[in-house]
Amino acid sequence: MERIPILRMGDLLLVTIQVDMHDRLAMTLQDDLTQRIVDDSAKGVLIDISALDLVDSFIGRMISNTAAMARVLDATTVVVGMQPAVAITLVELGLNLVGVKTALNVERGMALLGKSFR
Amino acid sequence: MYPATATAELIHTPLRERFRSVRKESTTVPLRTDEDVVHLRRQVRERALAIKLSLVDQTKLVTAASELARNTIKYGGGGEVLLERLDDGMREGVALLFIDGGPGIPDLDLALTDGYTSGGGLGLGLSGSKRLVDEFEIDTRVGEGMAVSVAKWKR
Numbered sequence: 001m002e003r004i005p006i007l008r009m010g011d012l013l014l015v016t017i018q019v020d021m022h023d024r025l026a027m028t029l030q031d032d033l034t035q036r037i038v039d040d041s042a043k044g045v046l047i048d049i050s051a052l053d054l055v056d057s058f059i060g061r062m063i064s065n066t067a068a069m070a071r072v073l074d075a076t077t078v079v080v081g082m083q084p085a086v087a088i089t090l091v092e093l094g095l096n097l098v099g100v101k102t103a104l105n106v107e108r109g110m111a112l113l114g115k116s117f118r
Numbered sequence: 119m120y121p122a123t124a125t126a127e128l129i130h131t132p133l134r135e136r137f138r139s140v141r142k143e144s145t146t147v148p149l150r151t152d153e154d155v156v157h158l159r160r161q162v163r164e165r166a167l168a169i170k171l172s173l174v175d176q177t178k179l180v181t182a183a184s185e186l187a188r189n190t191i192k193y194g195g196g197g198e199v200l201l202e203r204l205d206d207g208m209r210e211g212v213a214l215l216f217i218d219g220g221p222g223i224p225d226l227d228l229a230l231t232d233g234y235t236s237g238g239g240l241g242l243g244l245s246g247s248k249r250l251v252d253e254f255e256i257d258t259r260v261g262e263g264m265a266v267s268v269a270k271w272k273r
Contacts, residue, residue: 020159022152023188054159054177056184057242085177093181093246094232 004029006036012113013040013075016048026062034069042075044113048106050081060095067100077101080109122146122198125217125265133255133267137213140206149216150196155187158199162214165201169210169272179212179270182247186216186266189243193236194218194263204269211252211271219263226256 002025007014013036015029033045047063049055055063067077078101082090090097103109123146126134147158162183166176183199190197197218204211223229230248235241244266248254251268258264 020156022156024152053163054180054184056181056188057240057246058184058188061240083177085174088174089177089181089250092178092249093185094242094249095240095246 001028003032006032008036008040008042011041011043012110013037013042013045014048015046016051018051020054021052021059023058026059030062030066030069033066034073037070037073037075045070045075045077046106046109046113047077047079048081048109049079049086050083050105052086053083055082055086055090055095057093057095060090060093060097064097064100071099076113078103078109078112080104080106122200122215122217125198126200126215129215129257129265129267131255131257131265131267133253133269134215134257137202137204137267137269140204141202141213142205144200144202147199147201148196149187149190149199149218151191155184155191158187159184161201162212165203165212166270169203169212171212171270171272175270175273178250179214182250182268182270183214185243185247186214186268189266190216190218192239194220197263204271209271211269213253213267213269216266217263222258222260222262222264223256224260226258 070077080103103112159180162180166179200215202213204213230245232245233241252271253269255267
């Protein structure tokens with residue numbers, strides 16, 4: 001089955017979404033991430049969506065739900081790299097991703113998670 | 119259910135009548151599975167690019183298409199979408215007509231309210247996509263199906 005890879009770096013989990021996600025793939029990612037937070041005792045999750053040219057209500061909800069599930073499991077989620085056109089569309093659609101931490105890029109996202117590259 | 123191209127001719131709403139005189143090429147895309155939605159998004163993106171819609175308008179149209187396609191599958195039990203290029207001599211546009219043979223919508227005003235859902239979603243599909251396009255029209259017949267017509271014009 002098609003899956004989006006989840007990388008582990010210390011107590012962080014990194015996900016880069018590089019495919020045009022259909023709904024089942026988005027649900028699989030949500031389940032996989034939640035499971036990996038527990039298995040790897042992760043404290044932070046960084047989701048890079050810079051390659052996504054669309055975030056609709058389904059993908060938006062998957063992101064919100066993942067962040068909420070991570071929070072309950074004592075992990076922080078940061079979504080990074082959203083394209084400006086996607087941000088404009090998302091807000092006009094009525095999705096505000098309440099409760100989801102965001103950062104402009106991976107570096108700032110890592111900083112937000114309290115990590116440094118040095 | 120008739121094929122989309124045949125069904126489209128049976129719809130005589132104000133918006134469809136207007137589009138009929140200015141539409142150019144058209145294609146039909148089936149909507150049955152998750153993968154069909156991804157395929158449609160690509161097709162719409164190509165059409166939007168072809169008439170040089172701005173990146174923001176492309177994104178809005180593709181996102182609206184994604185929402186409406188999901189509705190067609192989830193609530194309408196699947197259907198088809200007709201993609202049309204519009205050209206009225208002054209400007210170009212892309213029109214999408216989503217057709218399903220599902221139960222239709224008994225209370226359209228309620229269905230267009232932000233946050234209202236009959237299926238456990240966020241309730242942004244219809245109301246949200248309406249905000250993302252320039253033209254939006256629903257023709258629903260309870261028990262027979264519905265047709266959602268949208269369009270985005272090049273600014």
